[in-house]
Amino acid sequence: MNTIDPAQMARNLATADTQKFQQRAQFQADKYQSQLTALGKVESALRDFRSTIQDINSSTTSIIQNKATLSDDNHFTVNANAQALSGSYQIFVEQIASAHQVKTGMPANLDSTTSVPNTGTLSFTIDGQTLDLDLSTIDSDGDGQSTISELTTAINNHPDNPGVNATLVRTSGQTHFMLASNETGVANTLSVNANTGTTWFDDAFTNLTEISAPQDAVIWLGAETTGLKLTNSSNTFSNVIDGIDITATKAQTSGDPALSMAIDTDQDATLEQVNAFIESYNKVMSTLDSYTQTGSADTQRGALANDPTLRSIESQLNNLLRDQFEGKRLSEIGISINREGxxxxxxxxxxxxxxxxxxxxxxxFNGEGNLLDSLEDSLKPFLQFSSGIFTSRKEALRSNIDRIDDKQVALDRKYEMAYTRYLKQFTQMNQIMTQMQQTQGLFG
Incomplete structure (x- = not known):
């Protein structure tokens, strides 16, 4: 009579008690995880599609793209958005805008460690806004002494800074304390006043050397002196012509002829917009197809086959793309839906x-309430982060997976209990069989 292996027998019987339940739980977990992964892929494709829509349907872009052609691009650049009308214009750049920049009358031996007064105020005014800097607050390291470096930092980092930048410039063995307006134009002229009672310091901000005078940009729409004169504090003249921004980069010489600017539709760029829209939409359709296919002898059934949510998405998008906008269908402008959708x-x-x-x-495409607006509205119920349908579906699937994980823990515990019970029983049986063999040997 042979003995048995109690541990192996216990494992076999404990497995038999729990295996079908574990397999069922694992099958459900795998199914829910596949659905969760599929929903994530579909949601990602839809978010990409919505981003493409928003890129084409913003305040500065549209499906139709325009371009500017310049006779000379050395003096100004042009940005023409979808609202720009085709046409030809003449531009003369008289002067470009510049920022006010001054050098203070600091001592010749100035360096970053030069001490400055730690009482009184230093005031800066730009475009009606004033910063009154209390010099008693600029000692950042707390050593009781304020330096020109600490003054520079205090000016630049002050929350009430009206738009002034302080810098230390080193050249030819000397350090200069420079002040400049952050913005161009006459309106941003910088004025400074020091009131500390320290003569050299106060005089330094009284005796300023102008490095760069503030000036506005000036261009002429048409020829110099006879066209329409336009003045701006910035070099960019926004929407002076509907849909067109002109940025002056270099002044022309007085007497030079005006430069030509032609605005026309950019067919290639517009087609790129259309292709980006089509590719993003087709990615959505391909993703939906891959996860909703019913399966056949050659293809695997999709994780979300016959899912009503995805059928609803596909139906809504398809119907919108077949609908009329401005009395026209996409098929009338060369865009169609093929047999594969x-x-x-x-x-x-x-x-x-x-x-x-x-x-x-x-x-x-871009008219209010037309194709792109309608597509984006149709996606909102599905893609809202807090209350969207995809968010709710994924949370429900995660809850199901968590419950199955809890079941798996309980099944593991059931297995261990069964294994312990069977091990005890087969160990006792093995001991009895061993004793029987020994007794039989006595009568051998």
Whole structure:
């Protein structure tokens, strides 16, 4: 009579008691995890699609892109948004804007450790705003002595700084204390007043050397002196012509002819916008297809097959893309939905439509309440972080997985209890069998 292995027998029986329950729990956990992963992938694709929509449908961009062509790009640059109308213009740059910059009359032996008064005030005024700096507060290291370096830091970091920048400039063995306005234009002229009772210090801010005078940018819409004169504190003239920003970069010489600026539709850039929209939409459709397929002999059933939420998303997006906006459908401007439910564009048809109905295309996509607005509105219920449908679905799946994890813990505990019980029983049986063999040997 052979003995048995109590541990192996106990493992076999304990496994038999719990295995089918563990397999069922693992199957459910894997199913929920697959659904959770799939929802995450679909949500990510939808968020990317929404970002693409927002990039095309902002206050400064649209589906239609314009471009500026300049006869000479050395004197100004141009940004033309979707509201810019095609046309030709003449621009003359008389002067560019500059910021006010001065050098104080500090001693020739100035360096970063030079002591400055620690009583009194130093006042700066720019464009009607004033900073009264209390010099008793600038001793940052608490050694009882304030330095020119600490003064520089106190000016630049003060929360009430009206737009002045202080710097120490070293050249030819000397250090100069410089002040400059952060903004260009005459309105941002810097004025300084020191009231400390220390003569050399107060005089240094009275005897200023102007390094750069403040001036506004001046351009002419048309020829110099005969066109429309435009003045601006900044070098960028925003929307002086609808949808066009002009940034002056270099003044022309008086008497030079005005420079030409032509605004026209940028067909290639517009097509890039369309392609970005199509690619992002098709990514959503491909992701939905991969997780909702019902399966066949050659394909695996998707983790979210027949899911009503995803069917609703696909139906809403598809219906919007087939709808009319501004009395036109996408198919009428060269954009269609193929048999696989994906968008595609006929480049020639779209460019032809852009030439004849550019304003209509822009309104179709970017008009208030039209295609892009409607698409974004349709996605909101699904993608809201706190109360969106995807958030709720994922939280429910995580809760299900947590409950199954709790079941697995309970099954592990049941296994251990069964194993302990069977081990005790088979150990006792093994001992009895051993005793029987020994007794039988006595009568051998």
């Amino acid at each position: 994906k968008l595609e564009v006929d480049k020639d048809s779209f460019k032809n439509a852009q030439q004849t109905m550019g304003a209509t295309i822009e309104s179709m």
